[in-house]
Every structure is written in C-alpha cells, then in structure tokens.
Amino acid sequence: MLDYHVHLWPHGERARPVTVDELADYCRRAAEAGVGEIALTEHLFRFREARELLGPFWETAGDPKLAASMARYWDEHCHAGLDEYVSAVNEAKDAGLPVVLGLEVDHYPGLMHKVGALLSGLPFDVLLGSVHWIGAWLFDWLEDPESVAEWGRRGVDAVWDAYTECLEELADSGVCDVLAHPDLAKVAGHRPAAPAEFHARIVEAAARTGMAAEASSAGWRKPAAEAYPAPDLLGRLRAAGVPLTTASDTHGPLQLAHRFDELRRLVEGAGYRELVSFRSRQPRPVAL
Secondary structure, X not given: OXXXXXXXXXXXXXXXXXXXXXXXXXXXXXXXOOOOEEEEEEEHHHEHHHHHHHOOHHHHOOOHHHHHHHHHHHHHHOOEOHHHHHHHHHHHHHOOOOEEEEEEEEOOOOOHHHHHHHHHOOOOOEEEEEOOXXXXXXXXXXXXXXXXXXXXXXXXXXXXXXXXXXXXXXXXXXXXXXXXXXXXXXXXXXXXXXXXXXXXXXXXXXHHHOOEEEEEHHHHHOOOOOOEOOHHHHHHHHHOOOOEEEEOOEEOXXXXXXXXXXXXXXHHHOOOOEEEEEEOOEEEEEEO
C-alpha cells in the first residue's frame, strides 16, 4: 500500500519547519502499517507564494460573508515558505526515507495557468488536484457555521453540479496528476438524487486527461461515513482504466494509513491489482 496524501500540519495549527527526524517518524509509522512509501502533499494555500500569486481571489466571488470566511481561513493557514518545504522533503529523500515530494493543489478558476507556472520550476514528484471550495464557499469547512448553512441555501444537487464542474475544469487544466478524494462533495453527508450522473462525469474527467484517482480513508472520519470514492464511483474508475493511489489524508502522523485494511479490501473488491506511484510527475505501477 501507499499513503499518497500526507500533510505535515493540522488545520488551525501554524505551519512550522519540519525535521528529518520528524519525517522519519512518519515513515516508521507507515512501515508498521504495511505502507512502503508516503507522499508529502501539503496544501498549496498554506504557502505565502500562493497568496502572493492568487489572493484574494475570493473577493470576486460575490457573497461578502463567504468571502470574509475565506479570508479568515487563508489568514489562519498561509504562513509557510514553499522553498523551505521543498528543501525539507528533499533532505529526507537524500537521507533515504521512502517519501516523495508533492502538493495538494486546489482549483482556482481562471488562475490554473498561474499555478502551473509557479510549480513547474520545482522538483515535485506528484501533484494532487482537489476541489475544496466553490467560488468563495469552503463547502467542507464543517466547523464554520456560515459554510455549513450554505448547504441549505444552495441545494444538494446544485452543489454537486457546481463541484463536478470545478473538478472537470481542474482536470482539464493539466496541472495535477491525481484527483484527490474525487467525490468530496459528500463530505457533509449530503448525496444527490442521482449520484451516478455525477460519478460518470468525474470518471470522464479523469479518463480524458490521463489522471489517476485517489482512494482515501478520510471519508470514514467525516459525516460522509464512507471512503472516497463511493463503491459505484470506484467501480466506474476501474472500468475506465483510471489508475489509483491510496491515501489517509492525515494532518500529522497519527492517522497515517488510517483503516487501510478496509481500504485495501475496497480497492481489491473493485478489481484493482496494482496502484500507481510517481517520480518527477511520471507514474509507475506498484503491485498490491
């Protein structure tokens, strides 16, 4: 197994430098769980370079209350330096630790070309593509009352449609390698009336752009109460030949490989017999 979605800093905790000894602890915990390699994939929005390049994009999204929530979120999270992060992970790689250098990159409407230009000169192994917000609405910020209330104002099917459109645009940008938690729109426990329609669009986006998808245990820790992706979506990805990574989406070392025995059974039950790892943005098969 691989854990290809690993964060260094919990949400709400200020980013700080990470040491090789700390990353060695991540790798030790991963090995104890039968995980041979981890991808360090901190959020792009945690780095000052992202805000300098992209912010405040939320001010053009319409709703001032949601824009204010997004501004608070970025103020809370955006403190790290991208070069320092790259250097720390590369130091761990040079020390022989089984880590690869990655990022989790959100969808920025109309700005993905700038994201691609920022990241193209850095030695990343893998870039995860995610959709966590729609316009200025952080739909998965379940601790924020304003964000939670927005679900009722918009309607579940409309949210899923907007989410899937963002995911399609993210895939078409060509900036990222893996669709992370591809049905994250279920995070709050809300499913559309006809989920298969959205599942088909998600699969088509991955297949036509050559992206891999991620099977993540993180959904078991959320109101969604199931892994990402749902069994129907996972089966459709397999039928379309979309490669797969596996992930815990841990924020810190404690949830590394969370419920990976169950995740393995889910992945194998869908027909997958291998996963895909990455080096220098190039995929490599890994037998389960």
